Amino acid sequence: MYQEGGKQNYPIEAFYPPFKNFVVSCNMELAEIIYSGGLSYASRHDDAKLQAMKEKAIRHAEKLAEELKNLCAD
Numbered sequence: 001m002y003q004e005g006g007k008q009n010y011p012i013e014a015f016y017p018p019f020k021n022f023v024v025s026c027n028m029e030l031a032e033i034i035y036s037g038g039l040s041y042a043s044r045h046d047d048a049k050l051q052a053m054k055e056k057a058i059r060h061a062e063k064l065a066e067e068l069k070n071l072c073a074d
Contacts, residue, residue, distance in 0.1 A: 032067055034063055
């Protein structure tokens, strides 16, 4: 989806600058960007795709939790 020729026609990184600018303008510090693509409820009728989506969502949640834990430790 986020690639040249895909639905969005740009890689996901092309959408980061406005968010980075917002962070700087608010005098905040940018943490690691954690992208969560490939999670779609549209796959709910395909058991294999649903299971893969659930596993990816769990890995994403674990990565977010670890990043938050690291931010709080600083």
